[in-house]
Amino acid sequence: xxxxxxxxxxxxxxxxxxxxxxxxxxxxxxxxxxxxxxxxxxxxxxxxxxxxxxxxxxxxxxxxxxxxxxxxxxxxxxxxxxxxxxxxxxxxxxxxxxxxxxxxxxxxxxxxxxxxxxxxxxxxxxxxxxxxxxxxxxxxxxxxxxxxxxxxxxxxxxxxxxxxxxxxxxxxxxxxxxxxxxxxxxxxxxxxxxxxxxxxxxxxxxxxxxxxxxxxxxxxxxxxxxxxxxxxx
Amino acid sequence: xxxxxxxxxxxxxxxxxxxxxxxxxxxxxxxxxxxxxxxxxxxxxxxxxxxxxxxxxxxxxxxxxxxxxxxxxxxxxxxxxxxxxxxxxxxxxxxxxxxxxxxxxxxxxxxxxxxxxxxxxxxxxxxxxxxxxxxxxxxxxxxxxxxxxxxxxxxxxxxxxxxxxxxxxxxxxxxxxxxxxxxxxxxxxxxxxxxxxxxxxxxxxxxxxxxxxxxxxxxxxxxxxxxxxxxxxxxxxxxxxxxxxxxxxxxxxxxxxxxxxxxxxxxxxxxxxxxxxxxxxxxxxxxxxxxxxxxxxxxxxxxxxxxxxxxxxxxxxxxxxxxxxxxxxxxxxxxxxxxxxxxxxxxxxxxxxxxxxxxxxxxxxxxxxxxxxxxxxxxxxxxxxxxxxxxxxxxxxxxxxxxxxxxxx
Numbered sequence: 001x002x003x004x005x006x007x008x009x010x011x012x013x014x015x016x017x018x019x020x021x022x023x024x025x026x027x028x029x030x031x032x033x034x035x036x037x038x039x040x041x042x043x044x045x046x047x048x049x050x051x052x053x054x055x056x057x058x059x060x061x062x063x064x065x066x067x068x069x070x071x072x073x074x075x076x077x078x079x080x081x082x083x084x085x086x087x088x089x090x091x092x093x094x095x096x097x098x099x100x101x102x103x104x105x106x107x108x109x110x111x112x113x114x115x116x117x118x119x120x121x122x123x124x125x126x127x128x129x130x131x132x133x134x135x136x137x138x139x140x141x142x143x144x145x146x147x148x149x150x151x152x153x154x155x156x157x158x159x160x161x162x163x164x165x166x167x168x169x170x171x172x173x174x175x176x177x178x179x180x181x182x183x184x185x186x187x188x189x190x191x192x193x194x195x196x197x198x199x200x201x202x203x204x205x206x207x208x209x210x211x212x213x214x215x216x217x218x219x220x221x222x223x224x225x226x227x228x229x230x231x232x233x
Numbered sequence: 234x235x236x237x238x239x240x241x242x243x244x245x246x247x248x249x250x251x252x253x254x255x256x257x258x259x260x261x262x263x264x265x266x267x268x269x270x271x272x273x274x275x276x277x278x279x280x281x282x283x284x285x286x287x288x289x290x291x292x293x294x295x296x297x298x299x300x301x302x303x304x305x306x307x308x309x310x311x312x313x314x315x316x317x318x319x320x321x322x323x324x325x326x327x328x329x330x331x332x333x334x335x336x337x338x339x340x341x342x343x344x345x346x347x348x349x350x351x352x353x354x355x356x357x358x359x360x361x362x363x364x365x366x367x368x369x370x371x372x373x374x375x376x377x378x379x380x381x382x383x384x385x386x387x388x389x390x391x392x393x394x395x396x397x398x399x400x401x402x403x404x405x406x407x408x409x410x411x412x413x414x415x416x417x418x419x420x421x422x423x424x425x426x427x428x429x430x431x432x433x434x435x436x437x438x439x440x441x442x443x444x445x446x447x448x449x450x451x452x453x454x455x456x457x458x459x460x461x462x463x464x465x466x467x468x469x470x471x472x473x474x475x476x477x478x479x480x481x482x483x484x485x486x487x488x489x490x491x492x493x494x495x496x497x498x499x500x501x502x503x504x505x506x507x508x509x510x511x512x513x514x515x516x517x518x519x520x521x522x523x524x525x526x527x528x529x530x531x532x533x534x535x536x537x538x539x540x541x542x543x544x545x546x547x548x549x550x551x552x553x554x555x556x557x558x559x560x561x562x563x564x565x566x567x568x569x570x571x572x573x574x575x576x577x578x579x580x581x582x583x584x585x586x587x588x589x590x591x592x593x594x595x596x597x598x599x600x601x602x603x604x605x606x607x608x609x610x611x612x613x614x615x616x617x618x619x620x621x622x623x624x625x626x627x628x629x630x631x632x633x634x635x636x637x638x639x640x641x642x
Contacts, residue, residue: 059635066533081560087559098554098639102249115236135341144509160557 005068006101006166006198014208016049018165025051028065028222033200035166037195039124040209042168043218051201052218057090057169058082070166087115091160095172097152099144099159103105105131106140109159118165119211130158134188150181157188161197161224170201174208237563243571250544250572251579257578261540265580265615266587268530273588273603273611274595275526280518281601285509287474296471297372298478300330300485304500305507319498320489321460329488330464336477338469341369342461342588343423344451349590350402353415357405362419363442364451365389372465381428382414384447392449401442413608419444422454474503530614533580534622541573541626552630553638566631573623574616581615 001043011028016204026048026061033039038103043049054060056069058074059198061082074085087174099108109154134154144152153173160168170189174182193199195215201212205212209215210229249257327342334340344364350357366389370376374382379400388395396417403412416423424446433440441573452458468477478501485499545552552565560568585608592603597628 022403026246047619054636057640080563083556083559083561086557092557094639098550098557100551101553102253111555112558115555115561116566117238228398 004034004071005032006037006070006078007031008066008068009056010066012052012055012067013061014048014055014060015063020233026055026062027162028213029218029221029223031216031223031226033198035111035198036196038189038194038199038211038213039201040212040215041218042204042206042209042215043201043224044204047218047222049202049204049218053169053171054199055130056167057092058085065145083115085129087112088163091163091165091168093153093156093160093168093173093232094168095175097144097149097156097176099152099155101144104141104143105147105158106135108144108155109162112159112163121175126133126160126162130162131155133161134158148181150184153177153181154183154188157185161192166197168197172203173201174205174230182208237568243564243568243576246568247572247575248254250548251575257540260601261536262449262535262576262580262583265519265530265532265577265618266584268526268533268618269531269581269584269611269615270588270591271526272523272603272614273585273607274591275522276590276607276610277601277603279515279522279598280604280607281595281599282518283511283515284600287413287508290504290507290511293507295504296468297503298466298468298481299501299502300466300481301462301502301517302498305502305510307510311413322462322464322499323460326485326488327461327464330481330484331609333484334477334481336473336480339465339467340366341368341465342373342448342534343463343465344448344456344458346451346455348455349420350398350406350417353407354417355406355408355473357402357442357501357560359442360399360453362593363443363445364448364455364600365445369445370459374465377431379429379431380411381426383428384445388446389447389449394422394424394450394454395427396424397445398426399430399441399443402444403429407408417444419446420455422592424450432583456511465576471629480557482491495561498515527543530618532632534577534618536548537573537628538622539577541569541623542590542629544572545569545626547628548630549633549638549641552633553635553641556635557639562631566627569627569630570620570623573627574619577610577615577619577622584615585611602611 009029009031012026012031012129013024013028014026016023016025021233028194029052037104041049051060055062058069061074061077065075069085069089072144074082076086101110106124109130110123113123114128128137128140131137134157136151136154136158139147139151144155147155168191173185173189177185187199190200190211199212201208203209213229215229278573300322301318301320308316324342327340331340337566346362347359350360365384367384367386370383377398381397386394396419398406398412398417406412406417407415412426412429415426417426418424430441430443435539449482466477466481468474481501482497486497489498491498553563558573588611589603592601595601
């Protein structure tokens with residue numbers, strides 16, 4: 001399995017019912033992503049890229065088609081099994097960080113470990129380690145509103161990493177950051193990629209997508225193109 | 234282990250949420266506080282009432298049987314009229330009981346009448362006059378002499394005009410002087426006061442507003458009765474009460490010449506019957522009282538439910554985040570139920586803290602105290618209120634779609 005497919009989507013469809021109208025957000029999309037890949041998913045708003053991200057992140061279930069993650073069929077799992085998968089296999093990084101405002105950085109990072117059932121001492125150790133790895137060892141007891149945007153996103157990255165997931169799933173990770181801090185986060189992604197993490201970044205910014213190794217473009221619920229990024233230098 | 238961790242985390246989160254909305258939490262808790270205070274006080278009052286009733290009927294001891302025409306249970310008018318037509322209990326039947334009862338320690342016939350008693354210019358009205366024998370002192374529970382002595386055997390046989398008076402009569406007629414040796418007039422007949430009874434209590438009629446005279450005097454001077462109102466029988470041993478009752482019934486049936494198939498036309502009453510009535514009455518009071526006070530707790534519960542719905546709506550995004558990083562439905566459900574339960578238990582604890590000094594006030598009127606069972610009940614009730622009122626909001630939170638929840642601003 002080491003170099004097999006981590007993610008295998010087969011004719012995945014997702015329809016929404018909006019009143020009398022049926023919206024085809026995703027139409028029979030098939031896609032494979034291997035372990036260790038760094039993939040950008042691009043597309044204009046309304047293209048279906050968010051739907052695709054939600055499906056890959058197991059936040060949503062497809063209307064039709066199959067999704068295998070790590071060789072396990074997840075497309076027909078129930079709510080609770082999906083929660084377990086999200087907890088263990090997927091690390092989310094959101095555009096708006098989505099940290100709990102009343103909890104400090106350490107507690108935010110501990111959260112996935114709580115749901116995984118880790119003991120208090122173990123949680124603390126692992127969370128501190130994760131925060132150190134994103135360069136926030138001196139900010140562990142700061143609440144989100146006491147941190148800068150870049151620092152908040154680092155906390156979110158630490159939280160995403162803490163359960164050693166198979167995939168890091170970032171949704172417009174630099175969308176709420178200025179160029180400089182955005183670049184810092186992207187540099188952190190490069191580092192994570194180099195360490196062997198699988199990264200999927202959903203973005204509509206060409207610059208951000210260019211940092212990845214593979215760009216999948218979505219348009220009208222279909223894959224419009226799937227290309228390997230040529231490294232310039 | 235996971236369950237314990239989740240429980241502990243749920244408590245932490247609940248506490249943080251309660252602290253984050255202090256005013257709202259205080260107001261919501263107030264509803265439960267009021268509910269618990271009223272329910273606790275009502276429970277305490279009912280327990281006190283129960284104790285007061287039991288104390289007041291303690292003069293009817295468990296080992297005394299009362300042979301009468303009517304039984305003590307509640308009855309309809311028709312039944313009443315039927316009982317009134319029953320034959321009297323005659324002195325001959327009383328004699329038969331005295332001869333035949335093997336398990337009795339003491340037997341006393343009693344006649345009742347209401348009369349006016351006067352002394353000089355003072356008078357006591359509505360006094361219950363008991364015509365009886367010296368044996369009443371040994372049958373009736375709680376009859377004790379405060380001053381002087383009781384009627385002697387010779388007096389009850391010979392019928393000397395003497396009387397023993399209750400404390401109410403004594404204070405009414407003799408506010409300043411000692412009553413012993415004085416001659417009072419019952420229906421213009423002179424009776425010498427030879428004793429004063431100790432205080433008995435007045436929950437079921439005023440037992441202190443009475444005067445006891447020898448049966449022979451009662452029947453010669455006051456009235457000319459052919460029967461007695463009651464035969465009091467003290468049983469030798471409490472364990473023999475049922476056997477003694479059966480024996481008495483047998484003697485009475487024979488003395489009244491009842492055919493084998495006929496129903497009893499008399500009753501043998503005992504303490505249990507009073508207890509039954511008392512418990513029925515108190516049970517009704519308790520049910521009605523707790524229902525009404527329970528309503529206030531119910532209103533408090535609705536308040537909690539309301540605020541939990543608000544809390545869930547406000548924290549939709551938080552729920553989304555928690556779900557995205559692996560919180561299961563159960564975890565979210567528990568988190569919000571724990572929050573509701575925490576508010577309720579807090580309210581319950583504060584309510585008990587307020588109710589406790591109030592029960593001390595109640596103690597002035599009733600022999601009430603906050604018992605452990607009431608304490609436990611109050612805590613259990615607030616816990617249940619929390620679980621029930623927290624369930625629906627928590628259920629809504631647990632079933633949220635993570636994608637929708639995360640999109641919520």
